[in-house]
Every structure is written in C-alpha cells, then in structure tokens.
Amino acid sequence: MSRLLAPLTRAVTYTRWLHLLVGAVVALVCGAVYPGLTRPGFGDWLVILLIPVPLLLVAAVIPVVRRAEGLQARLMLFPGAHARVEDGSREPGVSVAPSASWRDRGRTAAWLTLRLWAGCAVAFVTEQLMAFSLELVDAAAGGPADGESLIPVPGHGWPCALLVPVPLLVLLYGVALAGRLMAAAALGLLGPSATERLAALEERTEQLLERNRIARELHDSIGHALTVAVVQAGAARAAADPAFTDRALHAIEETGRAALEDLERVLLVLRESEQPASRRPTLSEADRLLDSARASGAEVDAELAGALDTVPGPVSREGYRILQEALTNVLRHSGTVPIRVAVTVDGARLRLDVRNPLPPGTPAQARTGGSGLRGIRERAALLGGQSRTGPHEGQWRVQVELPLG
Known part of the structure; x- marks a missing residue:
C-alpha cells in the first residue's frame, strides 16, 4: 500500500508537475496572441504547438540556455533536498555546462521542443480532468453541466460524488508517470556530452x-x-x-x-x-x-x-x-x-x-x-x-x- 501511494506523497512528483506546466507557458502565450485560447479546435492546437518551435530553436543556439535548462532539471526533475527520499543525495546525471558544440545545441533544441509539447499535453490533461472533477461535483449537487470538459458526465445525483476523486487520482498518477519519463529524457538530452565525459x-x-x-x-x-x-x-x-x-x-x-x-x-x-x-x-x-x-x-x-x-x-x-x-x-x-x-x-x-x-x-x-x-x-x-x-x-x-x- 505504501508503494502504491508513494507517487502521491513524494515532493518530486509535484516539482516535476510544475516543471512540465512551465514548459507550456511559451505555447500558451503564443496561442493567446494567435489563434486564441477560446475553445481552440484541433487545427488551433497544432498551430499553438508549432508556432513557438522556431523561437526555441533560436534559443537553443545560445550556450547559456543549456546551463539554465540543466539547473532547472536538476532542481525540479530529480530527488534532492526538496524530496523526502533516500537517494536524495545522489548527483543526477545532468550537465550544467553551457553548450560547447553544435551537437550540444541540437540536443538542447530537442529538449526544449520535447518540454514544450509534453508541457502542453500535461496542461491539457490537467485542465480536462480538473474540469471533469468539478462537473462531477456540480452533478452531485444537482446543478447543470457547463460542458467545459470533453469527458461526458455519467448522470446526475449523489452517486457522482463517489466519482469525484477518480479523475484527480488519474491526474496525479499520470503526472507521476510523465515526470518519470521527462526525467529519463533529461538524462539523455541534457546529460554530459562526449567531451564532458x-x-x-x-x-x-x-x-x-x-x-x-x-x-x-x-x-x-x-x-x-x-x-x-x-x-x-x-x-x-x-x-x-x-x-x-x-x-x-x-x-x-x-x-x-x-x-x-x-x-x-x-x-x-x-x-x-x-x-x-x-x-x-x-x-x-x-x-x-x-x-x-x-x-x-x-x-x-x-x-x-x-x-x-x-x-x-x-x-x-x-x-x-x-x-x-x-x-x-x-x-x-x-x-x-x-x-x-x-x-x-x-x-x-x-x-x-x-x-x-x-x-x-x-x-x-x-x-x-x-x-x-x-x-x-x-x-x-x-x-x-x-x-x-x-x-x-x-x-x-x-x-x-x-x-x-
């Protein structure tokens, strides 16, 4: 049971969640300018995901960007003083040196793009599951569904109250899995280069x-x-x-x-x-x-x-x-x-x-x-x-x- 609840009690789960959400900020800012964030369709989401990519590619050329991303990854993606885990003293295999070659810049560009898309995906899932949970609360109280979530509410009445924790648990476990995958990607894309090794x-x-x-x-x-x-x-x-x-x-x-x-x-x-x-x-x-x-x-x-x-x-x-x-x-x-x-x-x-x-x-x-x-x-x-x-x-x-x- 303790192992099942471990992802929910580890502080690093929430720092990883924050790290993923921050990665979506650039896309959301660009999307707010064009095409807008009011009920965007599938084509609008593609535009939101693609417009910031050229900006990220330009930023990846700047050597100090790799250092900034490495520091963020070390602090937010890996157990440390902020996480109550036994391996918090271990040094993560993420480099904090500026880009020294075009290969480093290419890996930084891939990391920034991955962080953008993963952040947008997590932000979308977070918004949908939280909205669905609130709709379940309204349905349990007998109120009308406002339709913010793409997931249909299964009926009305007090039984919906029993389902309120389900989307939140799904969200937390999904975030924990996404954080693990993002940490693994950081080791590959932000890890020491061959020259550094x-x-x-x-x-x-x-x-x-x-x-x-x-x-x-x-x-x-x-x-x-x-x-x-x-x-x-x-x-x-x-x-x-x-x-x-x-x-x-x-x-x-x-x-x-x-x-x-x-x-x-x-x-x-x-x-x-x-x-x-x-x-x-x-x-x-x-x-x-x-x-x-x-x-x-x-x-x-x-x-x-x-x-x-x-x-x-x-x-x-x-x-x-x-x-x-x-x-x-x-x-x-x-x-x-x-x-x-x-x-x-x-x-x-x-x-x-x-x-x-x-x-x-x-x-x-x-x-x-x-x-x-x-x-x-x-x-x-x-x-x-x-x-x-x-x-x-x-x-x-x-x-x-x-x-x-």
Missing part, C-alpha cells in the same frame, strides 16, 4: 595517479625513516657504546625530521592548501641518503658520476626516491651489510645501481614482489625507463635506467 574521465585518472604517487611517496619516505630508526636502535643497543649511541640518535633525529617534512608536504597537497608545498628532494641530495645508511652501521661504497644537478627535475626527484627505496630495502631485509651504490649520468640516461650481498640461504626468488620493488618498477615505467631487481651473482641488485629527455 572524456574530461571527467581524464580528471578522475589524474586524481588516481596523484593518489598513487602520494602513496608511493609516503611509503618510500616513512618506510625509509622507520627502517633507519629500527636499525639504528638495534645497533646502538648491541654496541653498548655511548659515542655510537649518540651518533645513532642523531641519525634517527635527522631521518625523522626529513620524514616529517615529507609528511607535511603530502598533507598540504591532500588539503589543497593555498600555501606552497615544500620542495621535493632530488639526486643532488643523495649524500643525505648515503649518510643515513652509513649511520645505521652499513658500509656504503658510493660512486656519483656526472652532473647530477643537470638532471631534469622529474627524473631527479624520482631517482632520489628509487635510491631511497633501494637502500631501505637493503637495511630492512639484509641489515648492516656492505652496499655498493653507483649513480651515473651518462649521455641521455641516468643509471642507478645498488648491490648488496645476499644473506646465506636466501632463495633465488626472494623479495621480488614487495610494494617497494613494485614502486621502483612503476616509477621507472612512468618515466619511460627500465628496472631490473633480483639476485645476481650472489648479490641482490637493483638496476634502473631512466631517460633524461
């Missing part, structure tokens, strides 16, 4: 890529800081040397401070703050990573060859993160073992090579699917480069080549 898809893709990049940034930065802190704390406890403990605490402090700066920068991006985000580190600061690894107790043999300060910004920043993850990977899985690092700018390519001895008994397929190694591969692929990670002649090797172009 493509732009929305590109924006969504950019958002996903940015989120993925931020996730990699946090993984590399925070993961490196925590790994260094754990290794340093373990080494200081094992050494039981006040001087070494002091150096370890200093290294933990420096690494933690750098991680906090990276975290603050990422939070600024996520909050879309107007303040500029802090600068991302580049390969020219690679010594900071190497010193952090050395402070953890690892023996790092590094060779930095070429002009690192001339490496393009995107390549240098991603190269820094790749080197950071490679060193973190060594400390996390192998501990304070000797590490061989080579960073070379050779012609049009940047080469990074990080090697460390594998612990005895390490299987050949070890550490090939971690999120850190996957991040290295993703960064290299994003820049059009290549990466190779895995066991090589008794060592674990991370080798990356990035084009500078």
Whole structure:
C-alpha cells in the first residue's frame, strides 16, 4: 500500500508537475496572441504547438540556455533536498555546462521542443480532468453541466460524488508517470556530452595517479625513516657504546625530521592548501641518503658520476626516491651489510645501481614482489625507463635506467 501511494506523497512528483506546466507557458502565450485560447479546435492546437518551435530553436543556439535548462532539471526533475527520499543525495546525471558544440545545441533544441509539447499535453490533461472533477461535483449537487470538459458526465445525483476523486487520482498518477519519463529524457538530452565525459574521465585518472604517487611517496619516505630508526636502535643497543649511541640518535633525529617534512608536504597537497608545498628532494641530495645508511652501521661504497644537478627535475626527484627505496630495502631485509651504490649520468640516461650481498640461504626468488620493488618498477615505467631487481651473482641488485629527455 505504501508503494502504491508513494507517487502521491513524494515532493518530486509535484516539482516535476510544475516543471512540465512551465514548459507550456511559451505555447500558451503564443496561442493567446494567435489563434486564441477560446475553445481552440484541433487545427488551433497544432498551430499553438508549432508556432513557438522556431523561437526555441533560436534559443537553443545560445550556450547559456543549456546551463539554465540543466539547473532547472536538476532542481525540479530529480530527488534532492526538496524530496523526502533516500537517494536524495545522489548527483543526477545532468550537465550544467553551457553548450560547447553544435551537437550540444541540437540536443538542447530537442529538449526544449520535447518540454514544450509534453508541457502542453500535461496542461491539457490537467485542465480536462480538473474540469471533469468539478462537473462531477456540480452533478452531485444537482446543478447543470457547463460542458467545459470533453469527458461526458455519467448522470446526475449523489452517486457522482463517489466519482469525484477518480479523475484527480488519474491526474496525479499520470503526472507521476510523465515526470518519470521527462526525467529519463533529461538524462539523455541534457546529460554530459562526449567531451564532458572524456574530461571527467581524464580528471578522475589524474586524481588516481596523484593518489598513487602520494602513496608511493609516503611509503618510500616513512618506510625509509622507520627502517633507519629500527636499525639504528638495534645497533646502538648491541654496541653498548655511548659515542655510537649518540651518533645513532642523531641519525634517527635527522631521518625523522626529513620524514616529517615529507609528511607535511603530502598533507598540504591532500588539503589543497593555498600555501606552497615544500620542495621535493632530488639526486643532488643523495649524500643525505648515503649518510643515513652509513649511520645505521652499513658500509656504503658510493660512486656519483656526472652532473647530477643537470638532471631534469622529474627524473631527479624520482631517482632520489628509487635510491631511497633501494637502500631501505637493503637495511630492512639484509641489515648492516656492505652496499655498493653507483649513480651515473651518462649521455641521455641516468643509471642507478645498488648491490648488496645476499644473506646465506636466501632463495633465488626472494623479495621480488614487495610494494617497494613494485614502486621502483612503476616509477621507472612512468618515466619511460627500465628496472631490473633480483639476485645476481650472489648479490641482490637493483638496476634502473631512466631517460633524461
């Protein structure tokens, strides 16, 4: 029963009714001028329906008309704050952008014409059924029928009073059906164009890529800081040397401070703050990573060859993160073992090579699917480069080549 009465209790039914009636205003105004609205015949109705069409076609050419129609459709044809329904928070698929192409203008013209004709039909049915209901009231009271409705009154007397609600219910359910059909037509004619859908898809893709990049940034930065802190704390406890403990605490402090700066920068991006985000580190600061690894107790043999300060910004920043993850990977899985690092700018390519001895008994397929190694591969692929990670002649090797172009 509640479902049967739902169309009568939903506010959107009546806003749709109003939307349809407003669509007939232009035709009624034109019809009042010619041929007149006093008992119009079938031919007069055709004229009333056709005269406004050229005006609507001209209006459809104006880009802002599509926006106005989209706003009206969103407000009046779809559930929203004015409708007591569960899905009122959903965004209707109706565009509110001005016409950007002749295809948009054509769809707007079709919508305006449909709205005109549907509005006239609903206005005619509304007038007829309401007039019929009033005639039933007069007939029940014993008065004469005035003949305003095209529907004949079935007799006179009190039985007609029982029929008074029938045309009103028919009208309301008919309006509810017409409103649903009009809302469906709005999705097709006022929905986003192919250009708008493509732009929305590109924006969504950019958002996903940015989120993925931020996730990699946090993984590399925070993961490196925590790994260094754990290794340093373990080494200081094992050494039981006040001087070494002091150096370890200093290294933990420096690494933690750098991680906090990276975290603050990422939070600024996520909050879309107007303040500029802090600068991302580049390969020219690679010594900071190497010193952090050395402070953890690892023996790092590094060779930095070429002009690192001339490496393009995107390549240098991603190269820094790749080197950071490679060193973190060594400390996390192998501990304070000797590490061989080579960073070379050779012609049009940047080469990074990080090697460390594998612990005895390490299987050949070890550490090939971690999120850190996957991040290295993703960064290299994003820049059009290549990466190779895995066991090589008794060592674990991370080798990356990035084009500078």
